Amino acid sequence: MTPTVVLPVVIGGLYAAGVYLLLDRSLTRVLLGFLLLGNATNLLLLSTGGVAGLAPIVGISAPEQMSDPLPQALILTAIVITFGVSAFMLAVIYRSWRLVRQEVVGVDEEDRRVAAQRRTDADDLDPDQLAPEDRPAGHADSAAGRAPTDLQVERLLADRFSGIASDDVELPPTHPGQQ
């Protein structure tokens, strides 16, 4: 099909204006850009329907003279949805103004916080950076240089319990503090 000059130029102009406004930091301008983009897209859809024709109503115009009804149906709902979404955006603008007296697409602080983050969760830390009681079982002996050996512990315990009669069944001293 043969395109017209007028429609692509209008579509391009609306897109350019819409994108320019969309890139603004003011929410009002973003919304205006959104509306312009919506208009541009609707026109683009319509123009792909082909040459202008008569209204697609049976009985008023012959089927071969009709304009393509399918893009029209798509655009019709798009128009109404654009209204719903812009009402929502307006509510956002109002809310933003009430809250912080600004209607600006600000810098996302959460994104910045993640970008600046250096630490990871404790659940993903290297075991060596954890308190000993939180280290995984079996990890302890990989850091064997610091852990005392069996013999050392046996000697240590022997020292601690020295002087206590080992067959004294009546008073089993388990904790040195109770002696």
Added chain:
Amino acid sequence: MTALLVLHLLAALAAPLLVRWWGRQAFLALALVPAAACGWVLGRLGTVTGGGDVRETTSWVPVLGLDVALRLDALALTLAALVTGVGALVLVYCARYFDPREEGTGRFAGCLTAFAGSMLLLVLADDLFVLYVAWELTTIFSFLLIGGAGTRLAGRRAASQALVLTTAGGLAMLVGLILVSDASGTHLLSALVADPGDGTVMVVGTLLVLTGAVTKSAMVPFHFWLPAAMEAPTPVSAYLHAAAMVKAGIYLVARLAPGLSDVPGWRPVLLVLGLATMLVGGYRALRQHDLKLLLAFGTVSQLGFLMVLVGAGSRELASAGLVMTVAHALFKSTLFLTVGVIDHATGVRDLRQLSGLGRQLPVLAVIGSLAAASMAGLPPLLGFVGKEAAFTALADGGLPDRTAALLVLAGLVAGSVLTAAYSARFLWGAFARKPALPDAAPPVAHAPGPLFLAAPAVLAVLGLLAGVAAPLVDHLVAAYADTLPLIAPEAEHLALWHGLQPALGLSALSLLGGAALFATRARVSAVQQRMSLRASADESYWNVLQGLDRLAVLTTGTTQRGSLPAYLGTILVVVLALPGSVLLFRAPWPEEWRAWDTPIQAMVGVVVLIAAALALRIRQRLSAVLVVGVTGYGLAVLFALQGAPDLALTQFLVETLTLVTFVLVLRKLPKDITERHRPRERVARGLLAGAMGVLMGCVGAVALASRTATPVSVDYPHEAYTFGGGKNVVNVILVDLRAWDTLGEISLLVVAATGVASLVFLRRRTGVVQRAGEELTGTAGTPAARAPRGRWLSASATLAPQRRSVVLEVVTRLLFHTIVVFSVYLLFSGHNEPGGGFAGGLVVGLALVLRYLAGGRYELGEAAPVDPGLLLGAGLLLAGGTGVVGLALGSEVLQTAILHATLPVLGEVKLVTSLFFDVGVYLIVAGLVLDVLRSLGAELDRAEDEGDPIELAPGESVLR
């Protein structure tokens, strides 16, 4: 078999309830389920040893050819008996292990029973994908059981480590299973083993399946998750991490070995990893002080041993492997349960602090010694029988390659020396008197009762009995082993006494070596200390994980800078670069152009473009909104010129409503928009925007030029009239041909309306608009006292006099009902003429706008005394209901039916059911407009009138 599985599922679901009713005694009832399963399985012993099998198939996903195929043969029976038998005993043990007051026992009981069921499914499954599902189920329950309530950091980390490793292996295995079943053209394990495919796909698939088995059974270098998993309560360690789950990898290898052991790579991978695991596990078990950890590394070591045996792919080693699997399950769960009793009785598991326990708990000491002796390979226990069989097999054959067989034999003997050494260390550590410690340190606080000791006792005695009755066990084992080729000259049968053979010497050697290692433990410990590496697989795992975390943070940090214009700019640049270059180089450019369809089109186009250009620079909010509105109205004219009256109508209405809505909000904002961009940013934006404009303009032209096929809509006019019963093709498309789309779109409108309301209303989000009461309208002294007497609108008297306009009130009074009637007319005529639910709803919305503008917020309440939420809901219900009715009448969802009837007064009436759908659309659009007016209009007015008081309940806070 299906019934048994369902029984497990039901028991798992009921478990929390049972525990709440009966406390820890509920475990005894739960134990009946696996016990029953065990009884059933053992009842099939005759069939299976005779070479037969039991099969059951339930259809699962017929489209994909997936069935829940279950099969009980000798291998499955052995494993199933272990899983159910040990499961039942462990549940009995739990009835005494847990403190009656402990929290979370119900959840634990449910998970453990569900695990038993999944494990049973795993060993019974004959379908590859059912096996996979069961495999992952065991992973999940293991995760839940290790993590417990998730309050301990070490528990959480151990649980997630086990999950990450085994799931990674499981995913590799899934890919492998798909490849293998593709290469051999079957889903069924039995068919796969009988007739495996070949080629590269088969090799790759097999190796991937082995990855799953290797991670699940904790082979080097993935062995470290198993010791870490000892965070779980001891019954879990005894059941999942000794008897059942870690055997899944062994089971899978044993299951596939008859068919796949000759696949290249199979033997090298399994033998090398198995031997390495056996030695590493044994070596590290000698260094543990925690009895449970000692056993955990012992398990790692034994799993390596089993992997070598079942992976070798010969009859004699497979037979030894199956016996060892049974023996290991029996002695290792006994030992874990023993440690549990010790822990329970003394509160200590560190062998450096235990002394003289053997004398205090003699029964436990006997039980533990029996099991440890079986582990070390002492006659007449089952462990000895299995080990002896393995040595015999390797001495005579066992592997196709003699040298390899001897090397493996040497490795196994070395591993067995370590095994004997840590068995002795366990016994000494748990029960012996240590000279340096007092005789009974620490004292036994809770002496174990008979029921608590029952489970380990039964398991230990079974190990002894099975060892003595080895020839009987041989029948069962042979039924599986005979599916593999015999490499040795003759098949050796299982027995305690084979005569004086090299194997007997090797057994003695390993026991003596173990004893020697134990006797010189001080020196061994010192050597180990000196040789200790500062790195471990566990540490590497965490380093990898931390690296991943850092990479993720880095990626997020570099790509997510927090600026919306920057994100949009990136997206747009990509759009320009990719579709843009395609457009430049590949697209079919139009060969001829027309200037316009009509000259008016060009004139309107110029107006639209000028308005759009103005919108860029105007700083006054209202003016900017108005010029954008001009583009909208211009568009409506373009629609009309193109031959789209419905669009033009809708666009006019929506544009008007948008303007009103804007004004409602803009009255609360400052007059001007603050400029926040530097000149350089504006230039960049301008360049990007200009490029996008050119691109989209070209897209428009190229899209039209490349339209050569006949449009799908060419038959729509005919279909619209015959099937849809309407003359307005666009409307029929909306309510019939593409009604699903419309249903989605009106749902979106409902969401948008709800969003608007919830952003404006701080507390109450439903309800009707406030109506004017007596006190506001009638009496003198109100602000309206000097306003005109005669009331054209019921609530306009509530407005301040300076805000009232008599002309507007009169016009509204005269027009309102006319407009409403007109909207209903549009709704009903829309099927045949321009109009329809959308247009009708917008018109009634405009009528409400008129009332609101003329009479204020109370007037809106008078005009529409309904909750907008009700309108939205009713509309959606009606539209959706129409679809369901179509379904109920036997046709398709949202299909239109045409009803003819002759009524007395009206004559012939033609009713198209899609009208009801359109009524739904009408209600939703009207509801949307009302909701917007209520929120952005009336509620904002109310906030201003009343100085925005919000009565807070005590302790309530409202974010404004």
